[in-house]
Amino acid sequence: xxxxxxxxxxxxxxxxxxxxxxxxxxxxxxxxxxxxxxxxxxxxxxxxxxxxxxxxxxxxxxxxxxxxxxxxxxxxxxxxxxxxxxxxxxxxxxxxxxxxxxxxxxxxxxxxxxxxxxxxxxxxxxxxxxxxxxxxxxxxxxxxxxxxxxxxxxxxxxxxxxxxxxxxxxxxxxxxxxxxxxxxxxxxxxxxxxxxxxxxxxxxxxxxxxxxxxxxxxxxxxxxxxxxxxxxxxxxxxxxxxxxxxxxxxxxxxxxxxxxxxxxxxxxxxxxxxxxxxxxxxxxxxxxxxxxxxxxxxxxxxxxxxxxxxxxxxxxxxxxxxxxxxxxxxxxxxxxxxxxxxxxxxxxxxxxxxxxxxxxxxxxxxxx
Amino acid sequence: xxxxxxxxxxxxxxxxxxxxxxxxxxxxxxxxxxxxxxxxxxxxxxxxxxxxxxxxxxxxxxxxxxxxxxxxxxxxxxxxxxxxxxxxxxxxxxxxxxxxxxxxxxxxxxxxxxxxxxxxxxxxxxxxxxxxxxxxxxxxxxxxxxxxxxxxxxxxxxxxxxxxxxxxxxxxxxxxxxxxxxxxxxxxxxxxxxxxxxxxxxxxxxxxxxxxxxxxxxxxxxxxxxxxxxxxxxxxxxxxxxxxxxxxxxxxxxxxxxxxxxxxxxxxxxxxxxxxxxxxxxxxxxxxxxxxxxxxxxxxxxxxxxxxxxxxxxxxxxxxxxxxxxxxxxxxxxxxxxxxxxxxxxxxxxxxxxxxxxxxxxxxxxxx
Numbered sequence: 053x054x055x056x057x058x059x060x061x062x063x064x065x066x067x068x069x070x071x072x073x074x075x076x077x078x079x080x081x082x083x084x085x086x087x088x089x090x091x092x093x094x095x096x097x098x099x100x101x102x103x104x105x106x107x108x109x110x111x112x113x114x115x116x117x118x119x120x121x122x123x124x125x126x127x128x129x130x131x132x133x134x135x136x137x138x139x140x141x142x143x144x145x146x147x148x149x150x151x152x153x154x155x156x157x158x159x160x161x162x163x164x165x166x167x168x169x170x171x172x173x174x175x176x177x178x179x180x181x182x183x184x185x186x187x188x189x190x191x192x193x194x195x196x197x198x199x200x201x202x203x204x205x206x207x208x209x210x211x212x213x214x215x216x217x218x219x220x221x222x223x224x225x226x227x228x229x230x231x232x233x234x235x236x237x238x239x240x241x242x243x244x245x246x247x248x249x250x251x252x253x254x255x256x257x258x259x260x261x262x263x264x265x266x267x268x269x270x271x272x273x274x275x276x277x278x279x280x281x282x283x284x285x286x287x288x289x290x291x292x293x294x295x296x297x298x299x300x301x302x303x304x305x306x307x308x309x310x311x312x313x314x315x316x317x318x319x320x321x322x323x324x325x326x327x328x329x330x331x332x333x334x335x336x337x338x339x340x341x342x343x344x345x346x347x348x349x350x351x352x353x354x355x356x357x358x359x360x361x362x363x364x365x366x367x368x369x370x371x372x373x374x375x376x377x378x379x380x381x382x383x384x385x386x387x388x389x390x391x392x393x394x395x396x397x398x399x400x401x402x403x404x405x406x407x408x409x410x411x412x413x414x415x416x417x418x419x420x
Numbered sequence: 421x422x423x424x425x426x427x428x429x430x431x432x433x434x435x436x437x438x439x440x441x442x443x444x445x446x447x448x449x450x451x452x453x454x455x456x457x458x459x460x461x462x463x464x465x466x467x468x469x470x471x472x473x474x475x476x477x478x479x480x481x482x483x484x485x486x487x488x489x490x491x492x493x494x495x496x497x498x499x500x501x502x503x504x505x506x507x508x509x510x511x512x513x514x515x516x517x518x519x520x521x522x523x524x525x526x527x528x529x530x531x532x533x534x535x536x537x538x539x540x541x542x543x544x545x546x547x548x549x550x551x552x553x554x555x556x557x558x559x560x561x562x563x564x565x566x567x568x569x570x571x572x573x574x575x576x577x578x579x580x581x582x583x584x585x586x587x588x589x590x591x592x593x594x595x596x597x598x599x600x601x602x603x604x605x606x607x608x609x610x611x612x613x614x615x616x617x618x619x620x621x622x623x624x625x626x627x628x629x630x631x632x633x634x635x636x637x638x639x640x641x642x643x644x645x646x647x648x649x650x651x652x653x654x655x656x657x658x659x660x661x662x663x664x665x666x667x668x669x670x671x672x673x674x675x676x677x678x679x680x681x682x683x684x685x686x687x688x689x690x691x692x693x694x695x696x697x698x699x700x701x702x703x704x705x706x707x708x709x710x711x712x713x714x715x716x717x718x719x720x721x722x723x724x725x726x727x728x729x730x731x732x733x734x735x736x737x738x739x740x741x742x743x744x745x746x747x748x749x750x751x752x753x754x755x756x757x758x759x760x761x762x763x764x765x766x767x768x769x770x771x772x773x774x775x776x777x778x779x780x781x782x783x784x785x786x787x788x
Contacts, residue, residue, distance in 0.1 A: 056747045056784040059682050060689050074442040077685050079450055079526065079536050084686070086454030089613060091478040099612045101469030108683050110459040158447065166684065168447050210683040244467045245457060314427050315476050315578040316534065317445050318452070321428050379424045416424040 063212030066165040074158075078168045087172030093308045093332050096176070096361045096368070097147060100238050103175030104259075105245055106152045106167060108217050108280070109208030112265045116241075116249035119267075121233075123191035126271030130191060135249050138235060141182040146232060146255065147362040149176045149334045153258035153285055153298045156398060156407025164404045171306060171411055176332075176365050179253045181234035185226055193223070193271040200226060201276045202252060205265040213279055219263050220276035221254070230255050230338075230364070233266075255364035256337040258301055258406075260285045288402040300336030302408040303394055305344055305369070305386035307331035309413045320415040327375045331411075333357075333386035334366035340389045341367040347383035347410070348373065355384070375417045382413045431580030434533040446536045455540030461676045461700050464544070464729045464736070465515060468606050471543030472627075473613055474520045474535060476585050476648070477576030480633045484609075484617035487635075489601075491559035494639030498559060503617050506603060509550040514600060514623065515733040517544040517702045521626035521653055521666045524766060524775025532772040539674060539779055544700075544733050547621045549602035553594055561591070561639040568594060569644045570620060573633040581647055587631050588644030589622070598623050598706075598732070601634075623732035624668055624705040626774075628653045656770040668704030670776040671762055673712055673737070673754035675699035677781045688783040695743045699723075699779075701754035702734035708757045709735040715751035715778070716741065723752070743785045750781045 058064050067075060074082075085106050092102045122132040152173035157164060188200060204217040221231070232253045235242060242248040247264030254261035260280065276282075286295030310329050311322035333341045344355040344367075358368035369384075387393045398407045426432050435443060442450075453474050460470045490500045520541035525532060556568060572585040589599070600621045603610055610616040615632030622629035628648065644650075654663030678697050679690035701709045712723040712735075726736035737752075755761045766775045 054747075055685065056687050056782045057786075059685055059687055060784045060786060066684075070441075072444050073438075074444075074447045076440050076442075076526075079442045079447060080538055080686055081684070082447055082450035083455040083536070083538055083540055084457060086473075087451040089452060089475065089479055091481070092612065094481055095612075101471075101473075101611050102613050103469075105454075105469075107457065109681055110677075111457055113459070113462055158444075168451070170448055170451050172451055208680045208683060209689060214680070214689070243469050244460065244463075245470050309478075312576045312582070313477055315576060316434075316449070317423065317427055318448055319424050319427055321577060321582070379422070414424045416428045418425075418428060 060209060060212065069163040069165050071161050071163065074168050075165065078165065081167045085167055087169065088175050090172060090306060091308050093306055094330065096365070097178055097238060098175040100240070100243070103177055104152060104173040106154070106173065106259065107245065108210070109206040111244045112205035114205055114249060114265060119249050121250060121266060122268045123188070124268055124270050126194050126197060126273070127191035128194055135235065138182060138233060138250065143180055143182060144232060145178055145180045146230070147176055147178050147365040148253055148255045149174065149364060149366045150253070150259045150262060151301050151304070153260055153405045154403070156409065157404030159409060160398045160401065160404040160407055164402060166404065174306070177237050178239065179232055179234045180236035180239070181232040181253070184231040184233045184252060187233065188226065188269065194273065196273045197223060197271040198274065199272040199276045201270045201272060201278065202263040202266060203268040204263050205267050210279060211283065215279040217263065217280055218278035219261055220272070220278065220281055221261070229257070256300055258298055260298065284403070285405065287405055289400070290402055293402065298405050301334065302406050303335040303341070303386050303388040303392040304408040305331055305333035305384045305394065306411045307382065307384045307413060311415060320413060322375050322415050322417045323419065324375050324377050324417050327373045328370055329373055329382065330368065330370040331384055332366040333369055335386070335388035335392065338363050341386055342389050343387040344369040345385045346371040346373070347385065349380050352385070377417050380415050380417065382415055383410045385410045428577060428580065437531040437533050439529050439531065442536050443533065446533065449535045453535055455537065456543050458540060458674060459676050461674055462698065464733070465546055465606060466543040468608070468611070471545055472520060472541040474522070474541065474627065475613065476578070477574040479612045480573035482573055482617060482633060487617050489618060489634060490636045491556070492636055492638050494562050494565060494641070495559035496562055503603065506550060506601060506618065511548055511550060512600060513546055513548045514598070515544055515546050515730040516621055516623045517542065517732060517734045518621070518627045518630060519669050519672070521628055521773045522771070524777065525772030527777060528766045528769065528772040528775055532770060534772065542674070545605050546607065547600055547602045548604035548607070549600040549621070552599040552601045552620060555601065556594065556637065562641065564641045565591060565639040566642065567640040567644045569638045569640060569646065570631040570634060571636040572631050573635050578647060579651065583647040585631065585648055586646035587629055588640070588646065588649055589629070597625070626666055626669055628666065652771070653773065655773055657768070658770055661770065666773050669702065670774050671703040671709070671754050671756040671760040672776040673699055673701035673752045673762065674779045675750065675752045675781060679783060688781060690743050690783050690785045691787065692743050692745050692785050695741045696738055697741055697750065698736065698738040699752055700734040701737055703754070703756035703760065706731050709754055710757050711755040712737040713753045714739040714741070715753065717748055720753070745785050748783050748785065750783055751778045753778045
């Protein structure tokens with residue numbers, strides 16, 4: 053426990069990592085945060101509880117009866133809303149695919165010491181709420197507003213600095229994105245771990261923008277400098293690079309691993325013959341998926357696409373494969389309407405953000 | 421991918437582990453399986469989706485409309501039940517605390533190469549179903565029955581052997597345990613990852629007995645030899661020890677880590693002064709908790725207990741602590757009515773089963 057004082061008074065910096073070996077802290081984060089169970093990619097909407105979870109601090113214990121959303125500093129007509137007020141506003145239900153910006157971090161070398169996501173930090177839910185932009189307009193942002201900050205009730209330390217989780221969006225981003233003020237997920241009140249009683253969902257962006265446990269919105273005449281906006285969630289070439297903000301989700305796809313697994317390795321066993329392989333593909337900013345390819349040992353074929361259930365929801369795909377005996381590497385690779393294609397190797401980022409390399413699954417085709 | 425053939429044809433054995441360093445396979449299991457978020461110990465009933473999940477193979481994709489539970493071989497009056505049949509039977513709702521037998525494995529040295537649970541593989545849900553024993557009686561077990569097997573729809577490999585997940589209970593165990601045939605969790609139909617559409621819950625035993633995705637019950641005149649009964653879930657002194665079956669949950673307690681966390685290490689920061697610390701304690705086989713002690717740097721005081729919401733549900737506790745500046749190690753230790761007390765060090769088991777050592781949380785008390 054000698055680490056305790058150091059962590060809260062003189063942050064020691066991130067430990068070095070070794071490829072393929074994970075620290076106690078990384079494994080504790082993996083036990084606490086949870087990934088999508090890949091076989092649930094069969095469902096248009098991820099079953100509740102199987103959606104990925106990334107919680108920086110602790111789940112705050114909030115009372116929905118007393119919860120208030122405050123449109124505070126920087127507005128000419130500040131006001132606040134109770135949950136009853138918000139539920140009385142025009143309601144919209146929107147299926148949205150959310151992905152953690154750190155998804156795929158474990159594949160980047162050297163690996164940043166953080167939550168060691170493989171491929172599973174993604175999910176699609178039906179979010180119910182009310183459009184946010186008109187509510188901000190109603191509070192009349194002061195002349196010269198260049199940023200809106202969103203503050204959650206979750207508080208903790210990172211790199212020795214105490215702060216609430218907070219993020220911002222510019223007036224232009226707010227105008228372009230269909231940001232929803234959300235109180236239900238999959239037809240039920242938000243669960244504590246998904247932001248109860250109130251959060252935002254920013255469709256098409258990585259999950260860090262979708263602030264949970266939302267308490268306060270402010271209008272700022274200088275850019276927001278909250279820790280989670282400025283010190284994390286930036287693409288950096290190296291530790292000292294000020295970086296570029298992480299925003300829209302990059303094109304990506306995953307498959308339901310076919311056959312049956314080995315418990316420990318998750319490698320797959322398949323009987324020889326006709327095998328249907330299915331999965332999902334998505335991109336950011338509402339850009340549609342136009343192509344998914346399925347690869348067997350580097351030989352690619354086009355998959356059939358299934359229309360998504362919403363503009364911001366993933367696209368289903370499937371392909372029929374004649375599985376021949378032996379060992380194979382299966383891959384899937386998506387292309388979006390803007391021409392972005394998933395890379396075969398992880399794009400470099402010092403924090404392991406935005407790794408959208410192709411999904412690979414190792415299989416053994418044989419008779420058991 | 422050279423490992424694939426070997427894993428499915430000539431199981432290579434478990435890799436050695438290093439204290440404090442985890443393999444790619446262990447971390448992948450930690451990303452896939454999910455632990456309780458400790459701050460949800462505030463709730464009598466764990467919020468849906470925050471309950472621990474340990475899934476050996478894949479979640480089977482079952483159709484509740486067509487699902488049948490078969491009372492098959494070994495019964496003199498075999499029959500089967502549809503989900504409608506089962507829902508028409510007398511319904512019981514029971515809050516039950518379930519814990520994974522491997523919870524705490526990461527603290528045992530040398531560590532077994534498997535799911536690297538810290539302390540978080542536990543949860544309490546309200547399970548709704550119908551008592552199982554009368555349904556087995558109705559099928560009339562053949563003369564000489566010594567075991568009942570329960571087979572799930574989930575199939576996969578472990579140690580190179582393909583098998584469905586299956587477990588058994590003896591007639592005596594079935595008579596003594598309040599086994600429930602379950603179709604709802606927390607007032608909602610079972611979620612896919614919790615066994616939809618049908619599972620059993622064996623109150624008071626570690627989670628491996630509560631077979632999910634249940635399809636078949638058989639009566640056997642020899643003891644059941646299914647892989648998950650005989651080859652795993654046994655307390656073993658060493659790898660070649662035939663071992664003793666893992667059954668009832670051992671006495672244990674956890675606390676809601678007080679204060680606020682550091683993101684990466686989960687160590688805690690607390691302001692000096694009065695701090696209420698709360699948590700839960702439980703034991704197996706319906707044995708009540710009679711004492712919980714709270715320790716600060718090895719100095720123990722008794723906590724106040726709160727009556728549990730059911731015979732098989734955990735007991736709440738809380739204590740008021742005057743937090744003094746500096747670094748501290750907080751612990752909690754439960755005692756049950758049978759006189760069992762949590763040990764300060766992990767009990768030895770080759771597979772890391774049944775580790776019920778006290779929960780330890782490192783804190784720094786200071787001003788931020």
